[in-house]
Amino acid sequence: xxxxxxxxxxxxxxxxxxxxxxxxxxxxxxxxxxxxxxxxxxxxxxxxxxxxxxxxxxxxxxxxxxxxxxxxxxxxxxxxxxxxxxxxxxxxxxxxxxxxxxxxxxxxxxxxxxxxxxxxxxxxxxxxxxxxxxxxxxxxxxxxxxxxxxxxxxxxxxxxxxxxxxxxxxxxxxxxxxxxxxxxxxxxxxxxxxxxxxxxxxxxxxxxxxxxxxxxxxxxxxxxxxxxxxxxxxxxxxxxxxxxxxxxxxxxxxxxxxxxxxxxxxxxxxxxxxxxxxxxxxxxxxxxxxxxxxxxxxxxxxxxxxxxxxxxxxxxxxxxxxxxxxxxxxxxxxxxxxx
Amino acid sequence: xxxxxxxxxxxxxxxxxxxxxxxxxxxxxxxxxxxxxxxxxxxxxxxxxxxxxxxxxxxxxxxxxxxxxxxxxxxxxxxxxxxxxxxxxxxxxxxxxxxxxxxxxxxxxxxxxxxxxxxxxxxxxxxxxxxxxxxxxxxxxxxxxxxxxxxxxxxxxxxxxxxxxxxxxxxxxxxxxxxxxxxxxxxxxxxxxxxxxxxxxxxxxxxxxxxxxxxxxxxxxxxxxxxxxxxxxxxxxxxxxxxxxxxxxxxxxxxxxxxxxxxxxxxxxxxxxxxxxxxxxxxxxxxxxxxxxxxxxxxxxxxxxxxxxxxxxxxxxxxxxxxxxxxxxxxxxxxxxxx
DNA sequence: ATTAGCAGTCGAATAGATAGAGTGCTAACA
DNA sequence: TGTTAGCACTCTATCTATTCGACTGCTAAT
Numbered sequence: 001x002x003x004x005x006x007x008x009x010x011x012x013x014x015x016x017x018x019x020x021x022x023x024x025x026x027x028x029x030x031x032x033x034x035x036x037x038x039x040x041x042x043x044x045x046x047x048x049x050x051x052x053x054x055x056x057x058x059x060x061x062x063x064x065x066x067x068x069x070x071x072x073x074x075x076x077x078x079x080x081x082x083x084x085x086x087x088x089x090x091x092x093x094x095x096x097x098x099x100x101x102x103x104x105x106x107x108x109x110x111x112x113x114x115x116x117x118x119x120x121x122x123x124x125x126x127x128x129x130x131x132x133x134x135x136x137x138x139x140x141x142x143x144x145x146x147x148x149x150x151x152x153x154x155x156x157x158x159x160x161x162x163x164x165x166x167x168x169x170x171x172x173x174x175x176x177x178x179x180x181x182x183x184x185x186x187x188x189x190x191x192x193x194x195x196x197x198x199x200x201x202x203x204x205x206x207x208x209x210x211x212x213x214x215x216x217x218x219x220x221x222x223x224x225x226x227x228x229x230x231x232x233x234x235x236x237x238x239x240x241x242x243x244x245x246x247x248x249x250x251x252x253x254x255x256x257x258x259x260x261x262x263x264x265x266x267x268x269x270x271x272x273x274x275x276x277x278x279x280x281x282x283x284x285x286x287x288x289x290x291x292x293x294x295x296x297x298x299x300x301x302x303x304x305x306x307x308x309x310x311x312x313x314x315x316x317x318x319x320x321x322x323x324x325x326x327x328x329x330x331x332x333x334x335x336x337x338x339x
Numbered sequence: 340x341x342x343x344x345x346x347x348x349x350x351x352x353x354x355x356x357x358x359x360x361x362x363x364x365x366x367x368x369x370x371x372x373x374x375x376x377x378x379x380x381x382x383x384x385x386x387x388x389x390x391x392x393x394x395x396x397x398x399x400x401x402x403x404x405x406x407x408x409x410x411x412x413x414x415x416x417x418x419x420x421x422x423x424x425x426x427x428x429x430x431x432x433x434x435x436x437x438x439x440x441x442x443x444x445x446x447x448x449x450x451x452x453x454x455x456x457x458x459x460x461x462x463x464x465x466x467x468x469x470x471x472x473x474x475x476x477x478x479x480x481x482x483x484x485x486x487x488x489x490x491x492x493x494x495x496x497x498x499x500x501x502x503x504x505x506x507x508x509x510x511x512x513x514x515x516x517x518x519x520x521x522x523x524x525x526x527x528x529x530x531x532x533x534x535x536x537x538x539x540x541x542x543x544x545x546x547x548x549x550x551x552x553x554x555x556x557x558x559x560x561x562x563x564x565x566x567x568x569x570x571x572x573x574x575x576x577x578x579x580x581x582x583x584x585x586x587x588x589x590x591x592x593x594x595x596x597x598x599x600x601x602x603x604x605x606x607x608x609x610x611x612x613x614x615x616x617x618x619x620x621x622x623x624x625x626x627x628x629x630x631x632x633x634x635x636x637x638x639x640x641x642x643x644x645x646x647x648x649x650x651x652x653x654x655x656x657x658x659x660x661x662x663x664x665x666x667x668x669x670x671x672x673x674x675x676x677x678x
Numbered sequence: 679a680t681t682a683g684c685a686g687t688c689g690a691a692t693a694g695a696t697a698g699a700g701t702g703c704t705a706a707c708a
Numbered sequence: 709t710g711t712t713a714g715c716a717c718t719c720t721a722t723c724t725a726t727t728c729g730a731c732t733g734c735t736a737a738t
Contacts, residue, residue, distance in 0.1 A: 026700055039712050044701065062700050062719045103502070141480050143490060143497065151482060158482065161500060163442070237575070237594040246587050248579065255576040365731060378681050383732065401688045401731050 003074075009035065010046055011055055012079040015067050019314050022243045024064030069280035069313065072291065076278050076317050083318040085326055089118055093326055104130075104157040108232035111307050111327060116235030118323050121311035122258060124294070126268065127156060127230040128305045131192040131223045138182040138215060140175045142166065148175060150218055154191070156304060159222055164214045178211045185212075195220050230305075231261055244312045250288035257290075258310065267292045268306055275328070276321065277306070280313045289313050295324035299332045307331075342413075348374065349385055350394055351418040354406050358653050361582045363403030408619035408652065411630065415617050415656050422657040424665055428457055432665055443469075443496040447571035450646050450666060455574030457662050460650035461597060463633070465607065466495060466569040467644045470531040470562045477521040477554060479514045481505065487514060489557055493530070495643060498561055503553045517550045524551075534559050569644075570600055583651045589627035596629075597649065606631045607645055614667070615660065616645070619652045628652055634663035638671045646670075 003011075013034035014025045027043040035043060047065055050056045055074070056065040067075070085093075096114035097107075108125040115123030127133075133154040142148045145168045152159040186194050195216060222230075236258045245251040257263050270277035276295050283289030293315070294308030307327055309320055342350075352373035353364045366379040366386055374382060386404055389395045394413070395404040406414070424432075435453035436446075447464040454462030466472070472493040481487045484507045491498040525533050534555060561569075575597045584590040596602055609616035615634055622628030632654070633647030646666055648659055 024700090028700080040700095041702095041712050041714090042710080045711085048702075058701085060719055061702090062698095062717085064700070137483075139480065139482060141478065141490075143478060143492060144476075149490060149500075151480075151488065153482060158502070161488075163497070237591075237598055240587065240591045240594060248585050248587055248590065251587065251590065252576075252579045255579060259576055363731095367731085379731095380681050380683090380733095381679080384680085387733075397732090399688055400733090401686090401729095403731070 006035075007046060007050060008074075008079060010043065010050065011067070011071050011074060014056065014065055015071060015075040015079070018067055019316060022314055024059055024066050026064035029064065067313075069282045072280050072313050072317075073278065076276075076293075076321075080318045080321075083322050085118075085322050089323070090326060092118060093323070093330060097330065103160055104154075104230065105160050105232065107157060107331075108230070108305075109234065111331070112232040112234040115307060115309055115323060115327065116238060119309050119311075119316070119320050120238055120241065121309040121315060121320070122236050122238055123234045123307075123309055124264075124268070124292075125232045125297075125307040126305050128303055130156070130230045131195075132190050133159075134188060134190055135186045135194060136188075138186055139179045140182065140211065140215075141179075142170075142172055142175055150215060152215075152219070152222075162218050162221075164211075164218070174207075174211075178208050181208055182212065182215060186215075191219050191223050195223055233258060233264075239311070242312045242314075244283075244289055244314065254288050254290065264310075267310075268294055268308070270294070270296075270306075276324070277308075282313070291315060293317070293320055293324070295328040297328055297331050304331075345374075346385060346389060347413075347418060349382065349389065350406070350410050350413060353395065353404055354410060354414040354418070357406055358655060361653055363398055363405050365403035368403065406652075408621045411619050411652050411656075412617065415615075415632075415660075419657045419660075422661050424457075424661050428662070429665060431457060432662070432669060436669065442499055443493075443569065444499050444571065446496060446670075447569070447644075448573065450670070451571040451573040454646060454648055454662060454666065455577060458648050458650075458655070458659050459577055459580065460648040460654060460659070461575050461577055462573045462646075462648055463603070463607070463631075464571045464636075464646040465644050467642055469495070469569045470534075471529050472498075473527060473529055474525045474533060475527075477525055478518045479521065479550065479554075480518075481509075481511055481514055489554060491554075491558070491561075501557050501560075503550075503557070513546075517547050520547055521551065521554060525554075530558050530562050534562055572597060572603075578650070581651045581653075583622075583628055583653065593627050593629065603649075606649075607633055607647070609633070609635075609645075615663070616647075621652070630654060632656070632659055632663070634667040636667055636670050643670075 010030060013030050017025045017029060017033070027040040027047055030043050031038060031040040047056060050071075051058065051065065055068055055071040057068050058065055093114050096110045104127060108127065111125040112123035115121075115125070117123075133156045135152060135154050137153045139151045139153070140148050141151075143163070146166055147163050148166045149161050149163055151161045236255060239245055239254050239258070240251055245254055267279050267281075268277075276293065278291065278293050280291040281287070281289065289312060290310060291313035292308060292310045294306040297304040297307055308324060309315065349369060352369050356364045356368060356372070366382040369382050370377060370379040386395060389410075390397065390404065394407055394410040396407050397404055432453050435449045443466060447466065450464035451462035454460075454464070456462075472495045474491060474493055476492045478490040478492070479487050480490075482502070485505055486502050487505045488500050488502055490500045575594060578584055578593050578597070579590055584593055606618050606620075607616075615632065617630065617632050619630040620626070620628065628651060629649060630652035631647060631649045633645040636643040636646055647663060648654065
């Protein structure tokens, strides 16, 4: 069932105005600023119908209207005016990705940070499924007498390196060879495959076995997600600047949410395949209201992960969308230049 | 001027009770739970004297007493009962330092996190002056066609590694030699010395010049402190669990403080040379009340940095002290085993 | 020096009362 | 049938007045 043009205009007016003021919008507000050719009584009739249809809410009988999740969805998909980024904002984004773009977690962190800075919301970025990353090479180097660094280069970038303990009497040669052999064994395989490596390494020389086991155990830690290398969140405290979280109870529940990757991940998963995903949680009595808007990060049609924001559902969708679109675009290009 | 034993007992009672309840303590509270042999009137006389002397405050005339910073200081230095850690807490701490203890920022992060977990406050850890760290070796390894990783091992641990861009047609040999030469040139020098390296590298072969410049520029980034590698803070949102920050304005001001390294650093610096440093900021009308308690991390008499907590001045000093002492002890031993 | 007793002070909680914002409805109108 | 003016109604936010209770500070007696 589609809405009349006038109803859509009213929804657009209410969302725009509510994003601006964070206060319930009255019929006369709309009349004055958006539809002067109508009377407030007519608008009241429309508002009443839209409430009935689930687009609007009333905090109480003698208050104005507030958009519901349904209204935001419609606004986002159809009604909002597209905004462009300013030159300085684009520059800020580009600057965030100059240099040090090799390690995956650095990329994610920079992404989340720059999103947070420009939108004044909490920025998030993550790699969808690190287990699906293809290994392109593995390097092992001795650093001190008894420790070596393992560097795993994947299709998505360099995994955060890790140190392993080694025996002082292993010759340097050993690591050069182990690097070559490990690369040969694992290159082209995903991390998922590499963590159950029986078939991959069946004919590895016994002398490299211990090192291989160390590598596999490292990969397992990455894959298990118990570390947060594939997930970055920045600007959590920006939440407190939003009037909807003035209440300490709500502020706390939001900050706890942002701290828990387990609670956050389900909110990020998208149902469809569209570029953007908008997930709105309407406020209940004890839960805070919030929305998560993410953009898919793709490369040659392959989904790398997502970047986005979390904030009140009353966020500036058009600006956030512009930022995310620019970043999504940027990141796919970035990897191209890398090659 | 020293206090009578009875006055000290009263301060101890008030601080203990206030830490527990976060409510002003009345004369009859003290009488009931701490000094039943006295009458509340006598205690009132003492309270009045202690207020005069600056140890106690009164939110308003008809309220009980609240400790001032001066009272906390005395309590911390002399009056508090020392608590021991439980076995499970000690185990938790030890577990936090198993494995991956090579990179400095990892150590700091783990330290801050485990402190935060056990104390339920915000944990901090930092390296006092990374510029004073002595370089023990520098390694450069090619990772991909056009990038190499630079690993700088110092007396404090491994600096977070960084990638540098390289030209694809440089042979692998080059990096092996560059590592050796860079180590020879820089080993034994502090980062401070290495960033103005004219005298160190005067007779370096021209062909390594570009690489050396890349290394020096890396060191400069570390030394400048524009990155936060030498500083870790964990559990910021724990702040919100404390009743003194129920007020959103105060909560926000605390969280902003925790986000700003520039504002935080002055609070951490210690005047004296004692093991612990306690810095109490009494609440004013617009500023929140908080205290910073840190322990020096030392090794062979050399100061590595500090670890500590930031929270309300009404924190459980004896528990926090026990945790920090254990961690301080642990970290110096840790580096020993490393060798 | 200690204590009982009491007046005095201040904040927190409660209850009306009031003003204002905004709606929903009714009846008139185009 | 859609639009509008007008008005009664509802609900909140704010203010004031009042009460209640917690503690103190002081005085006078021990």
